[in-house]
Amino acid sequence: MTKNVPAKTVGRLSLYRRLLRRLDARENPHIFSHALADLAGVSAAQVRRDLMTVGCGGSPARGYGVNELIDELSAFLDAPEAQNVVLIGVGNLGRALLAYFPARRPRARIVAAFDTDAQKAGRVILGCRCHAVSEMEEVIRREGVSAAIIAVPAAHAQDVAETAVRAGVRGLLNFAPVPLRVPAHIYTEDIDISTSLDKVMYFARAGFGADDVRND
Ligand code: NAI
Numbered sequence: 443m444t445k446n447v448p449a450k451t452v453g454r455l456s457l458y459r460r461l462l463r464r465l466d467a468r469e470n471p472h473i474f475s476h477a478l479a480d481l482a483g484v485s486a487a488q489v490r491r492d493l494m495t496v497g498c499g500g501s502p503a504r505g506y507g508v509n510e511l512i513d514e515l516s517a518f519l520d521a522p523e524a525q526n527v528v529l530i531g532v533g534n535l536g537r538a539l540l541a542y543f544p545a546r547r548p549r550a551r552i553v554a555a556f557d558t559d560a561q562k563a564g565r566v567i568l569g570c571r572c573h574a575v576s577e578m579e580e581v582i583r584r585e586g587v588s589a590a591i592i593a594v595p596a597a598h599a600q601d602v603a604e605t606a607v608r609a610g611v612r613g614l615l616n617f618a619p620v621p622l623r624v625p626a627h628i629y630t631e632d633i634d635i636s637t638s639l640d641k642v643m644y645f646a647r648a649g650f651g652a653d654d655v656r657n658d
Contacts, residue, residue, distance in 0.1 A: 449631075451492050452519070454484065454492050455493075455495075455496065455518065455519060457482055458478060458482060458492070459515040459516065459519065461481045461482060462478070462511055465508055467508040467512075470508060471507065471508055471509070472504045472506060473511070474486075474505035475505065477505070493506070496514065496515065496518040498511055498514045520549050521549065523549075524548060524549045524550070524551040525588050526553045526589075527553065528552065528554045528581070528582060528589075528591070529570065529590075529593060530555070530575075530578070530591065530592050531557060532559075533594075536593040537567065539591060540555065540568040540570050541568050544569065544570075552570055553570075553587065554571055554582075554585060555567065555571070555573070556581075556602075557574075563575075575605070578609065579608060579609040582606060582610060582611060583609050583610060587610070588610075588612055589613035589614070589615065590602075590613075592617060593617045593618070595618065596618045596619050598618075599616060600620070607628055612629065613628070613631075614628060614629070614631070615631050616630055617635075
């Protein structure tokens with residue numbers, strides 16, 4: 443596995459794959475870096491640099507083969523086998539995630555969920571077994587879980603993150619609106635919808651034009 447690829451690069455590579463999958467490869471068997479760059483909203487040089495990182499080189503005359511590129515990006519982004527993931531917190535958001543992910547992300551297999559609510563623990567919810575939180579460490583270890591999705595109220599997010607990490611989880615997708623304090627080797631991605639909405643509302647009011655404002 444390629445190490446030390448920056449998180450932003452990995453995010454862009456995932457975006458490129460999503461965009462390429464939307465193209466009809468029969469109609470567009472090849473794509474130039476500038477065309478992919480237009481779709482992704484980045485520069486062509488950025489696309490070429492990112493694709494070089496994972497060893498994808500295009501032909502100057504024809505660009506990149508769309509299907510070949512999707513395969514190469516998948517070889518980089520995906521584990522050879524499905525990775526086991528758990529969901530912590532089966533409330534409104536947790537249920538939506540359970541309904542959304544399994545069909546669309548077969549390689550991220552949500553093997554268990556956890557909730558403090560006694561009405562939920564012990565039940566199968568949207569096809570996923572929900573356990574009591576006291577069972578979390580044992581289930582994570584037994585199932586070889588590598589990542590956890592946190593969808594609990596903010597006040598409980600740190601606690602459940604620590605439990606998951608103690609059991610061996612190394613990646614956290616955190617929907618709770620609170621930063622997590624975890625060891626440096628744990629990769630955390632925060633999905634903070636409130637901040638995103640604040641940004642959208644701010645720029646809707648203030649106006650947004652220059653491309654370079656976006657990431658400053
Ligand atoms: P919710 O109140 O519907 O669900 C929270 C669930 O977590 C409940 O089932 C509760 O029993 C469980 N829970 C509480 N403490 C727990 C613990 N220590 N361990 C395991 N489970 C525990 O809340 P909702 O709406 O699903 O939101 C969950 C989190 O996601 C919150 O932090 C919220 O701010 C955030 N969020 C919610 C969004 C939404 O659209 N509902 C959008 C973005 C973020």
